[in-house]
Amino acid sequence: MQARIYVTLKQGVLDPQGEAVRHALGAMGFDGVHGVRQGKLLDVELDAASRDEAEARLREMCEKLLANTVIEDFRVELL
Amino acid sequence: MKTAVIVFPGSNCDRDMAVALEQATGRKPQMVWHKDAALPQGLDLVAIPGGFSFGDYLRCGAIAAQAPVMRAVVAFANRGGHVLGVCNGFQVLIEAGLLPGALMRNAGLTFVCRDVTLEVATADSVFTSAYARGQALTVPVAHHDGNYVADAALLERLRGEDRIAFTYRDNPNGSTADIAGVLSGNRRVLGMMPHPERAVDPVLGGTDGTALFDSIAAAARIGA
Numbered sequence: 692m693q694a695r696i697y698v699t700l701k702q703g704v705l706d707p708q709g710e711a712v713r714h715a716l717g718a719m720g721f722d723g724v725h726g727v728r729q730g731k732l733l734d735v736e737l738d739a740a741s742r743d744e745a746e747a748r749l750r751e752m753c754e755k756l757l758a759n760t761v762i763e764d765f766r767v768e769l770l
Numbered sequence: 771m772k773t774a775v776i777v778f779p780g781s782n783c784d785r786d787m788a789v790a791l792e793q794a795t796g797r798k799p800q801m802v803w804h805k806d807a808a809l810p811q812g813l814d815l816v817a818i819p820g821g822f823s824f825g826d827y828l829r830c831g832a833i834a835a836q837a838p839v840m841r842a843v844v845a846f847a848n849r850g851g852h853v854l855g856v857c858n859g860f861q862v863l864i865e866a867g868l869l870p871g872a873l874m875r876n877a878g879l880t881f882v883c884r885d886v887t888l889e890v891a892t893a894d895s896v897f898t899s900a901y902a903r904g905q906a907l908t909v910p911v912a913h914h915d916g917n918y919v920a921d922a923a924l925l926e927r928l929r930g931e932d933r934i935a936f937t938y939r940d941n942p943n944g945s946t947a948d949i950a951g952v953l954s955g956n957r958r959v960l961g962m963m964p965h966p967e968r969a970v971d972p973v974l975g976g977t978d979g980t981a982l983f984d985s986i987a988a989a990a991r992i993g994a
Binding site: 704761 | 829832836865870871872875877878879917
């Protein structure tokens with residue numbers, strides 16, 4: 692099974708990298724960019740008997756390793 | 771006093787840590803490879819050194835926190851063992867769940883490598899007992915991800931329980947409340963971004979880190 696996981700900073704957590712990207716875009720002349728938040732995308736290929744099982748295992752992977760849930764949110768998408 | 775230093779692929783302050791521990795305790799620490807599933811018997815302290823374990827992949831310290839030896843380190847800490855994590859070691863301890871909060875990219879986005887002035891925020895721990903509260907120390911930092919993040923509730927808890935060990939005088943990385951090092955709830959696990967093991971000999975540029983290792987050695991002598 693194929694899955695895609697998005698890991699993003701929680702709202703309210705300052706994202707210095709996203710801010711730097713936003714500044715760079717402004718400096719390049721891309722006007723009207725009010726915010727940039729940087730995150731991670733992980734494509735995962737896994738064995739699973741069902742979509743429910745796959746999603747449950749992926750969520751566990753996110754909680755235990757792929758995301759730092761103190762500062763990050765994650766979203767699991769089965770493709 | 772029996773100590774051990776954990777070595778991951780990418781650790782680069784493991785030998786500095788060993789020198790600092792040997793200098794204070796008179797005994798060479800055992801170097802423990804990350805694939806070992808057990809720690810040596812009878813340890814008084816486990817140190818997790820600085821470096822770039824596993825290339826800082828995914829998040830700093832995240833992969834190292836899942837290494838076989840870390841299960842043993844977590845069990846050791848849960849039994850009341852003393853654990854010191856410096857720089858990447860601090861990141862590993864947070865990722866392993868032994869210390870609260872998170873360490874993010876420095877607010878200025880650059881790698882910061884210089885001496886900083888720290889203030890001892892509590893002398894009430896086996897790591898800081900040889901210092902005086904409020905004492906200023908000069909110790910080097912060398913990190914890209916040392917921006918300690920604590921939400922309001924955590925900060926209140928850390929302050930209320932006197933668990934902030936060190937603060938920066940001139941915050942180099944954007945850390946919440948200038949926090950440079952924190953203690954666990956039982957005060958036996960310390961994580962800090964600055965490198966006390968790089969300040970234990972005049973040849974290194976200073977000796978303000980020596981008292982941290984002397985504190986640990988003194989605590990072991992009296993069986994604290």
